Amino acid sequence: MAELRHARLGVLELASAAGPGHRFDKHSHDEFVISANLRGDEQVWLDGRTFEAGAGAITTYNPGQIQGGGVAGDRPWHFVSLYVTPDRLADSLGLDTLEFARPLRHLPALAEALAGAVQAGLQTDPFQRERAEERLTLLLGEVARAAGVRLPGCADAGRGPVQRLQEWLAADLQETPDLDAMATHVGLSKFHLLRSFQQQVGLSPRQWAMQLRTRRAQALLRAGRPATDVAHVLGFADQSHLSRYFRAAYGISPGRFQRALRG
Known part of the structure; x- marks a missing residue:
């Protein structure tokens, strides 16, 4: 199969693979494993049971469960997976402990959302990775519910x-x-x-902080501060990082914005 892309994101480990099929020997993990299948008909063996997970399927595995299977080598396969330790997953969801009761659900929209968030988490842009962590944390709540986990009531926090x-x-x-x-x-x-x-x-906290950064960047640029200084003062990785988000917010680069003001 194609080489896995793999990265750590906060408390999560992310993996993504696309290519010819592959079969995994029977094995287990210390972590919870959540996989979203985007393409291919995966044959799964789990603690003595067998089932098929086609495109749009989400499979969930508890720590220590023996699993195996895969897709025939002449067939295409595309999937993403998340790995998270029991204590960190429970803490993220506001639980003491949890266990997945349903190992397979066909949820194409959720599978696509997970795949998109994993791909964002594999990028190098730090803001995209941070945003991906937020999205994945919310999606983990949806996955847990679908797998039979009863989440604590989230009363209005005010x-x-x-x-x-x-x-x-x-x-x-x-x-x-x-x-x-x-x-x-x-x-x-x-x-x-x-x-x-x-x-x-x-907005998410990251999105809110970024829009505040770009708003303050606009004020500093209007006051005549060089874009390089503005990027540093507001925590952007560099001037190009500032330019990317400033243009996305206001439709114009910082340089052009300042030139337009000088008129």
């Missing part, structure tokens, strides 16, 4: 935690804390925090 996080992020845009630190700061699970923030603000 405006307080979201406002505290906004104030914290705005205080130092050069250094955005990781998702674990955000959740700890407001006393919520990562899943609950992201869902509450999205519901109240319409």
Whole structure:
């Protein structure tokens, strides 16, 4: 099969592969494993049971479960997988423990969403990777529900935690804390925090911080600060990183924006 693309993203390990089929010997993992099949008819062996996972299937494996199978070598196969330790998955979802009860569900839309988020998490752009971690944390909640996990009720957290996080992020845009630190700061699970923030603000924390960065960049550029200085002050990796997001927000590069103001 094609070589796996593999990377760590926060508490998650991500993998993606596309190419000719492959069969895996029977094995197990210490982590929870979640796979989304985009193409191919995978034959799965799991703790003495066999089933088929076609395109659009999501398969979930508990730590220690013996699994095996794959796709015949003359057939194309495309899948993505997530690996996360039991304690980190439970903590992310606000649970003490959990176990997947249903190993297979046919959920094409969720499979595509997982695949898109995994691909974003495999990119080199740090903001895209951070955004992918947020998306995957929310999607893990959907996967867990589909696999028979009962999540704790996420009652309305109120405006307080979201406002505290906004104030914290705005205080130092050069250094955005990781998702674990955000959740700890407001006393919520990562899943609950992201869902509450999205519901109240319409953006994820990373998206909100980035739009604030670009807004402040516009003010500094308007005041005549060089783009290189603006990028550094606001925590962009470099000037090109600033340009990419400034153009996406305002339809114009920082340089052209300043030239237009000088008129």
